[in-house]
Structure formats: C-alpha cells, structure tokens
Amino acid sequence: MIEIVDIHKSFGDNEVLKGISATFEPGKISLIIGGSGSGKSTLLKCMVGLHKPNAGRVLYNDVEFTRLSFEERIPIRKEIGMLFQNSALFDSMTVEQNIMFSLDMFTEMSRGEKVDRANFCLERVNLKGTNDLYPAELSGGMKKRVGIARAISMTPKYLFCDEPNSGLDPQTSILIDELIQDLTEEFNTTTIVVTHDMNSVMGIGDYILFLYKGHKEWEGSNKEIAHTEVEELNKFVFASPF
Ligand code: ADP
Ligand code: MG
Secondary structure (H helix, E strand, C coil): CCEEEEEEEECCCCCEEEEEEEEEEECCCEEEEECCCCCHHHHHHHHHHCCCCCCEEEEEEEEEECCCCCCHHHHHHHHHEEEEEEECCCCCHHHHHHHHHHHHCCHCCCCCHHHHHHHHHHHCCCCEEEEECCHHHHHHHHHHHHHHHHHHCCCCCCCECCCCCCCCCHHHHHHHHHHHHHHHHHHHEEEEEEEHHHHHHHHHCCCCEEEEEEEEEEEHHHHHHHCCCCCHHHHHHHHCCC
C-alpha cells in the first residue's frame, strides 16, 4: 500500500501541489486525472523521489520514504517500475539495452540472465524479436510498450504509468490498458496511472483521484464519477471525447 499525506510542492512562486493526501491499494489500479498542468506528473515524481516535496510524507508499506536518505531509498526504488510521460527511452540504446538498464544498475545478474529477463519482458508486452531495434524505429504504441517492458524488468511491487495512452489511437490505447490490467493482476502491483483518457477512467479505474489547481478536488470510483456534483470534474468528464 502507498500513502501520501499532505504533499506540497512549489517551483519558485508556483505552488503546484497544495496538500494532497491519498491511499493507493495493492492489487488495484488507481488513476490520477486532471487537466494539463494540474500537477499529475509532479505528484508522481514526488512519490518516486525525483522531486523533493516542500512538505508532506510518502509511505510505502508504512515505511516513510520521504524521511530516507538517497542510499536508504534504493531498496524501495528497486520495487518501483515507472513508465514516464513520452516513454523517455534512451535513444542511443537498443530496445534490449533500454530494458536491461535497471538490471545493469541494480542487479548482479549475468549477461545471459539479463537477456533472458529482457526477452521475457518483451514477450509480455507482445514485442518479441524487437531486441535490436532503436527507439527511432518504433511506433508510438511500441515505444509505450517498451517503456512498460522496462518498467516491469525488476518485477516491481509498484507500477507507475504517466499518460500511457497519450498519442495512441483508440485501439492501441485499449490494448495498453488491458496490458496494465493484466500486469497488475500478474504481479499484484500497486498500480497508479496518470491519464487524460476517459475510456481508461471508465474501464480500469478502481480508484480515481481528480486534481484541480493543486488540490484533490474529488476521489471515488468510476461508478460514482458520472454522478458527481463537482463542477470542475463534470467539465473534465464531459469535455473528454469517449
Ligand atoms: P500535469 O502532469 O498535470 O500536466 P505537471 O505536473 O507537469 O502537470 O506540471 C504542473 C505545473 O508545474 C505546471 O505549471 C508546470 O509548469 C510546473 N512544473 C512542472 N515541472 C516543473 C519544473 N521542473 N520546474 C518548474 N516548473 C515545473
Ligand atoms: Mg504530466
């Protein structure tokens, strides 16, 4: 389980997160939704330690991550698989090298073991045989899948995906959602997906957190979202093409 408590984050005078609290349950998919610039990516980055919150706490299974030193965070960092917004693959590395990046950094696995693991991950995202391609040779959907293969390389407990559907056609988008659902079940991960996509919200959201101007404006299930009285959420829901 992941808990965030009263997270504040400012960049200079720009207060992006104004006290966000939430609980993310294991084996479930939680969604963070909200308009562009509402602080979704910033919140995820605070949770994995890429940004330092100005105040607030992040706890992984009751361990207070935000109090740990860089070194002390490594065991938890190893359990987090992250798909970054725009995939963030290393352009100068092949698909296989991208997937093996964390294995190279964090494990003592032999070259053969790492290749086996990369092949397993590639197969899992339906990209068998693409090992030697470079990111520039991949479509948008394939890049997302390589990003996901990299995110699961270390068999994560926590799976974070920042806009896994952005820039994809609706069919590919559904496949990515199904993949995230399957992986969550297979690895029993605590999964958090940042999305704009209302199909994802209705399809895979066990729990939804709606950010608006740095506040948690609403939280609930996808069954409740269509009946909410929260004006800004309604605008968000009904402005989105289903
Ligand atoms: P979202 O992911 O919801 O679109 P972001 O979290 O990326 O929003 O950004 C929220 C706000 O924080 C924006 O106003 C953005 O300009 C600002 N911001 C994000 N990252 C940085 C940064 N590294 N430095 C300064 N401002 C940032
Ligand atoms: Mg973002």
